[in-house]
Amino acid sequence: MSPGDGLPLWLGLDIGGANIKAAHSNGRAISIPFELWKRPSDLREMLCRAAGLLPAADHLAVTMTAELCDCFATKAEGVSAILGAVSEAFPGRPVAVWGTEGRFLSVEEAIRRPELPAAANWLALATLAARLLPEGPGILIDIGSTTTDLIPLKDGLPAARGRTDTRRLQTGELVYAGVRRTPLMALAAELPHRGEPTALTAELFAATLDVYLTLGDIPPDPTNDSTPDGGPATVEAARDRLARMVAADRDSFSAEDAVALARAADEALMARLLAAANRACRAAVGPPAGAVVSGSGSFLARRLASRLLPPGSPVRSLDDAWGPLASQAGCAYAIVVLAAEQEPSLP
Amino acid sequence: MSPGDGLPLWLGLDIGGANIKAAHSNGRAISIPFELWKRPSDLREMLCRAAGLLPAADHLAVTMTAELCDCFATKAEGVSAILGAVSEAFPGRPVAVWGTEGRFLSVEEAIRRPELPAAANWLALATLAARLLPEGPGILIDIGSTTTDLIPLKDGLPAARGRTDTRRLQTGELVYAGVRRTPLMALAAELPHRGEPTALTAELFAATLDVYLTLGDIPPDPTNDSTPDGGPATVEAARDRLARMVAADRDSFSAEDAVALARAADEALMARLLAAANRACRAAVGPPAGAVVSGSGSFLARRLASRLLPPGSPVRSLDDAWGPLASQAGCAYAIVVLAAEQEPSLP
Numbered sequence: 001m002s003p004g005d006g007l008p009l010w011l012g013l014d015i016g017g018a019n020i021k022a023a024h025s026n027g028r029a030i031s032i033p034f035e036l037w038k039r040p041s042d043l044r045e046m047l048c049r050a051a052g053l054l055p056a057a058d059h060l061a062v063t064m065t066a067e068l069c070d071c072f073a074t075k076a077e078g079v080s081a082i083l084g085a086v087s088e089a090f091p092g093r094p095v096a097v098w099g100t101e102g103r104f105l106s107v108e109e110a111i112r113r114p115e116l117p118a119a120a121n122w123l124a125l126a127t128l129a130a131r132l133l134p135e136g137p138g139i140l141i142d143i144g145s146t147t148t149d150l151i152p153l154k155d156g157l158p159a160a161r162g163r164t165d166t167r168r169l170q171t172g173e174l175v176y177a178g179v180r181r182t183p184l185m186a187l188a189a190e191l192p193h194r195g196e197p198t199a200l201t202a203e204l205f206a207a208t209l210d211v212y213l214t215l216g217d218i219p220p221d222p223t224n225d226s227t228p229d230g231g232p233a234t235v236e237a238a239r240d241r242l243a244r245m246v247a248a249d250r251d252s253f254s255a256e257d258a259v260a261l262a263r264a265a266d267e268a269l270m271a272r273l274l275a276a277a278n279r280a281c282r283a284a285v286g287p288p289a290g291a292v293v294s295g296s297g298s299f300l301a302r303r304l305a306s307r308l309l310p311p312g313s314p315v316r317s318l319d320d321a322w323g324p325l326a327s328q329a330g331c332a333y334a335i336v337v338l339a340a341e342q343e344p345s346l347p
Numbered sequence: 348m349s350p351g352d353g354l355p356l357w358l359g360l361d362i363g364g365a366n367i368k369a370a371h372s373n374g375r376a377i378s379i380p381f382e383l384w385k386r387p388s389d390l391r392e393m394l395c396r397a398a399g400l401l402p403a404a405d406h407l408a409v410t411m412t413a414e415l416c417d418c419f420a421t422k423a424e425g426v427s428a429i430l431g432a433v434s435e436a437f438p439g440r441p442v443a444v445w446g447t448e449g450r451f452l453s454v455e456e457a458i459r460r461p462e463l464p465a466a467a468n469w470l471a472l473a474t475l476a477a478r479l480l481p482e483g484p485g486i487l488i489d490i491g492s493t494t495t496d497l498i499p500l501k502d503g504l505p506a507a508r509g510r511t512d513t514r515r516l517q518t519g520e521l522v523y524a525g526v527r528r529t530p531l532m533a534l535a536a537e538l539p540h541r542g543e544p545t546a547l548t549a550e551l552f553a554a555t556l557d558v559y560l561t562l563g564d565i566p567p568d569p570t571n572d573s574t575p576d577g578g579p580a581t582v583e584a585a586r587d588r589l590a591r592m593v594a595a596d597r598d599s600f601s602a603e604d605a606v607a608l609a610r611a612a613d614e615a616l617m618a619r620l621l622a623a624a625n626r627a628c629r630a631a632v633g634p635p636a637g638a639v640v641s642g643s644g645s646f647l648a649r650r651l652a653s654r655l656l657p658p659g660s661p662v663r664s665l666d667d668a669w670g671p672l673a674s675q676a677g678c679a680y681a682i683v684v685l686a687a688e689q690e691p692s693l694p
Contacts, residue, residue: 070552070576073587074596119594146549165594169537169546174594176532176549185523185533186549189619190516199516199623202493202523202533204551205417229417240420247466247512247521249421272536276546 008343011057012336013047014121014329015064015082018146018181020046021329024054025336029329033226037069040081047089060090061339063098063121063331067114068165079114083107096346098124098335100163104346119165121331122174126151126158128334129292132316137285139277141304142330143297145180149173150277152284153292159284172279177269179218179297180209183228184245184265187272191264193246193257200245204228208269210238214262217299273304294318294330355690358404359683360394361468361676362411362429365493365528367393368676371401372683376676380573384416387428394436407437408686410445410468410678414461415512426461430454443693445471445682447510451693466512468678469521473498473505475681476639479663484632486624488651489677490644492527496520497624499631500639506631519626524616526565526644527556530575531592531612534619538611540593540604551575552591555616560585561609564646620651641665641677 010025017036023029030053034046051057067078086095087107096104099116100123110117122142129140130153138153150173152159162168169176177187184191185202192198207228212218213235224233231237242261243253281288290313293301298319305315318327326333339346357372364383370376377400381393398404414425433442434454443451446463447470457464469489476487477500485500497520499506509515516523524534532549539545554575559565560582571580578584589608590600628635637660640648645666652662665674673680686693 068548068591068594068596070550070588070591074598076596076598164599166540166545166599169548169594170540170543172546174546176546182549183530183532185530186536186547189533193513193517196517198513199519199521199523200533201415201516202529241417244415244417247415247516249415249423251421251423252511252513 007340008059009055009057010059010061010336010339011051011054012061012332012334012339013050013063013086014332014335015043015047015062015066016146017066017069020050021332022050022054023326023329023332023336024057025340026055027323027326028054029325029333030054031329036066037071040069040071043082043085044089047085051089058093059339060086060093060095061098061104061335062086062095062117063124063335064117065119065121067118075118076114079117080111083111083117094346096339098338102127104339104342115164121335122149122151122168123158123160124334124338125149125294125331126153126160128337129153129294129318130157132292132321133290133314136289137281137287138290138292139281139288139305139308140292140294141277141301142293143295143301143304144178145296146176146178146182148175148177148273148276148297150175150273150280152281152288154285160280161284171283172276175273175276177272178208179212179300180207180226182208182269184208184211184242187265188268191245191261191268193261198246201247203244205244206238206241208265209233210241211262211265211269212300213238214242214258215266269300270304270307274307277304277308288313290314290316292316292318294327296328298327354687355406356402356404357406357408357683357686358398358401359408359679359681359686360397360410360433361679361682362390362394362409362413362433363493364413364416367397368679369397369401370673370676370679370683371404372687373402374670374673375401376672376680377401378676383413384418387416387418390429390432391436394432398436405440406686407433407440407442408445408451408682409433409442409464410471410682411464412466412468414465422465423461426464427458430458430464441693443686445685449474451686451689462511468682469496469498469515470505470507471681471685472496472641472678473500473507475684476500476641476665477504479639479668480637480661483636484628484634485637485639486628486635486652486655487639487641488624488648489640490642490648490651491525492643493523493525493529495522495524495620495623495642495644497522497620497627499628499635501632507627508631518630519623522620522623524619525555526559526647527554527573529555529616531555531558531589534612535615538592538608538615540608545593547592548594550591553585553588555612556580557585557588558609558612558616559647561589561605562613616647617651617654620647621654624651624655635660637661637663639663639665641674643675645674
């Protein structure tokens, strides 16, 4: 318990394969990049570092997607390794693990039934986001760096059909594409270049970050080198990376070529998201009449909502409802709120 | 000149971004894996190592595709760096550089006009391969680890329309897909899993090597760890990698699931190659009446030929015509032959 107001202080951790997100019950949140699959043994240290950037907390709530990383032979092994690192990083502190049944598990139960904590973070976010649309059919559009969740909502509750990521990839509720990390080769087999359909190179030359840097949706950040070639996240460097997707270079690929290719890639992504959202909603709640948008790709989520919904439909933003930091770490924030609510009955 | 028979001895080098291939005029050839984009400064040493595996040679013939690597800011810079490494590795020895005008260039001319040596190796192979089909319209189907060349042939000569890789990606003559290195995310947005269309994860979890290991077309090699996760090239490990493409793991993805997913991926690749081959031939020579197949993916090239050609059409194999080693390093072998032929007029 905190000495101040008598309420326990919660730290929420959303442990992904490329980012660790942390939120504190005081409303602050952070996201730090960490490529877990490259150095899984550093996870404990990175968790400590993330926690050190926020105030102290008595209790921990944990959700994850990193168990799918190929450094773990199976998801069960991944869940066990990740929760082991959490226990080592925060010895003696109570840990509640979010599961796809919509309740928290003890560490022991989570390790025994790894299918429950595996990739459960979307359900925490959807449970909280659904409250922003208390009536009728709706959709949560949460676009991150790597993936998009398209969760049908009904009368203030999630109405998703999938529980595992495999099933969610079938229902349209999970699309493995986001606004930063998705390689262009995964978006399209060919895109127009100078008016002609042009097959793309299948190399990690460019990603959606380069698309949205070029289109001005993501601001340049010369200090960010989490790019396909390790170069800076600038418009100029993005052009070099996009050029290679059609086997060109800056000598033969103009700034106009870059904008045209980026627009076409954005349209390919939008078409994929639109098809998935329609598939997800059609079978679960029917045509959505409102949307909640969130994630670091909320700019794109708003555009998708405007194509998906009838004109004038409500579009609520987690940025507005929870503040931008909480929205950047939305799932971590959501488990903090849910854990505090469910605290009396936690394992 | 060689002291033996009075003919000069040639060493041909085909310098790619993932492999260096070398062929000697005595008919021997080798291929060594080298990820140039990760350590470009080691190129000189790797060239010496490759040459050391073959007999000594008086003259060098060079062709390349590695100038597209993102460790080089432009192709011009790449051509210059690669030829610099060649000159350092073999000081004082004459170097002839193959170009897309179908003739050899001096190192100086190649550096001055980098668009000529850039990605020119396909034309050397096609020039030699075309002689195996001396009459009528045909096609060279050269499937490698990373890319496929689909070169229209006419009366014993190449009839390609593209000269740059960008143009070749438009004509269908170059498809950026092969039988080992192509990530599954680049092959398809979704594939059937247990009878349902399932969106694929967009991560470097599995590649076409895993598809053809699973289907038995490529023999397992436990010592080969040039795989997406660095694990062995075995059927068992391939299953783990394929499972991740649908967010599953070996606990939830059977050997039958692996075969079904691999078959679907193979069909997606075949459909893409068939469409590109038809596009390439239609505009250049009309329907092909014969094929030459080559490359480490010649097993797939034969299947493509059987779908593309009228029944009973001649299908010639570079494996048979030149021997398997020369075919594995086909472009390197081709420039050796062409250089020896053109020797009196070389720069």
